[in-house]
Amino acid sequence: MKRVLSGIQPSGQLTLGNYIGALRNFGKLQHTHECFFMVVDLHAVTVPQEPAALKEQSEAVAALFIASGIDPAKSNVFMQSHVTAHAELGWLLTTLTYMGELERMTQFKDKSSGKESVGAGLFTYPSLMAADILLYNADLVPVGDDQKQHLELTRDLAHRFNTRYGQTFTIPEPYIPQVGARIMSLDDASKKMSKSNPNAGSYIAMLDEPDVIRKKISRAVTDSGREVKFDPQGKPEVSNLISIYAQCADMTVQEVEAMYEGQGYGPFKKDLAERVVAVLEPIQQRYRDIRGSGELHSFLRQGAERAAAAAQPVLRQVKEKMGFLVF
Numbered sequence: 001m002k003r004v005l006s007g008i009q010p011s012g013q014l015t016l017g018n019y020i021g022a023l024r025n026f027g028k029l030q031h032t033h034e035c036f037f038m039v040v041d042l043h044a045v046t047v048p049q050e051p052a053a054l055k056e057q058s059e060a061v062a063a064l065f066i067a068s069g070i071d072p073a074k075s076n077v078f079m080q081s082h083v084t085a086h087a088e089l090g091w092l093l094t095t096l097t098y099m100g101e102l103e104r105m106t107q108f109k110d111k112s113s114g115k116e117s118v119g120a121g122l123f124t125y126p127s128l129m130a131a132d133i134l135l136y137n138a139d140l141v142p143v144g145d146d147q148k149q150h151l152e153l154t155r156d157l158a159h160r161f162n163t164r165y166g167q168t169f170t171i172p173e174p175y176i177p178q179v180g181a182r183i184m185s186l187d188d189a190s191k192k193m194s195k196s197n198p199n200a201g202s203y204i205a206m207l208d209e210p211d212v213i214r215k216k217i218s219r220a221v222t223d224s225g226r227e228v229k230f231d232p233q234g235k236p237e238v239s240n241l242i243s244i245y246a247q248c249a250d251m252t253v254q255e256v257e258a259m260y261e262g263q264g265y266g267p268f269k270k271d272l273a274e275r276v277v278a279v280l281e282p283i284q285q286r287y288r289d290i291r292g293s294g295e296l297h298s299f300l301r302q303g304a305e306r307a308a309a310a311a312q313p314v315l316r317q318v319k320e321k322m323g324f325l326v327f
């Protein structure tokens with residue numbers, strides 16, 4: 001069975017963008033693949049985190065994984081920091097990564113631009129992400145569009161290691177959805193929908209109340225036209241809403257266009273809000289059940305044990321190949 005691996009940072013509320021771009025596919029892949037899904041807390045601390053908030057968000061993200069359909073009995077769900085091999089292999093791969101490669105990463109440029117002090121961890125972040133993936137010899141990595149460049153670097157590092165020390169790592173493939181890989185902000189279609197946007201009206205959080213979702217969608221920016229037409233260049237705002245609709249309703253973009261032909265934005269937005277609520281409400285219910293049940297920690301403990309058992313032999317092999325004394 002092929003292996004799938006992905007991670008999400010516990011650095012704020014998860015958004016509908018995280019769900020459509022990543023989480024939704026996690027649940028689908030577990031039926032046909034051996035899956036590793038982690039909450040990447042070591043990545044989250046590459047920017048300052050308030051300790052109590054980090055703890056709360058970590059539990060929330062883990063619970064949302066399960067609420068979104070990941071079965072902890074079938075898939076390995078765990079906290080990155082619970083498997084120490086990530087930090088170890090991350091360091092080893094950092095020594096193999098070139099400064100120039102890290103300097104080219106757009107996520108680093110975005111997150112560091114305009115900041116007075118930038119942590120070194122934010123710079124070496126992609127080497128740790130490569131370690132996350134290569135540690136399990138993952139074949140497939142489901143992510144949104146913004147992670148493509150990190151995946152390319154991971155492939156380069158795997159190739160570099162294999163060339164230098166002999167065949168060790170599987171070269172992973174990205175798995176990026178055709179529609180919905182890049183859900184944009186509701187207030188500005190040139191920016192991706194992100195939990196770190198200070199304007200909460202710009203994103204739909206997975207845990208937003210139905211009425212909040214309705215309000216946010218009714219206020220979403222459109223254009224002065226009235227045609228529900230998918231045209232990302234000419235009508236970026238409406239096209240983004242059509243993508244969200246198509247994903248939430250399991251329809252194609254063309255089907256959505258046809259359904260609202262000649263109807264204007266009003267009815268379209270109203271229905272869109274109900275489609276989003278219909279997707280998120282059951283997830284929110286399961287989320288509350290999981291957090292209330294007290295079972296989350298035992299799921300995470302079990303996930304970490306299984307992940308560590310898979311990771312240890314790979315780390316050991318890497319160390320042996322690099323010339324470390326391994327007994």
Ligand code: AMP
Pocket residue numbers: 007008009017018019020021022023142143144145146147180181182183184192193194
């Ligand atoms: P992050 O929240 O940065 O840890 O991202 C977790 C996953 O969600 C990654 O696979 C991202 O590519 C994906 N993701 C985040 N924001 C969006 C978005 N606006 N549209 C689509 N996918 C996204």
Ligand code: TRP
Pocket residue numbers: 005006007008009040043128129132133141142143147150
């Ligand atoms: N960098 C990813 C993000 O910001 C999160 C991540 C960390 C990840 N390690 C990973 C994603 C391994 C896929 C595989 O979204």
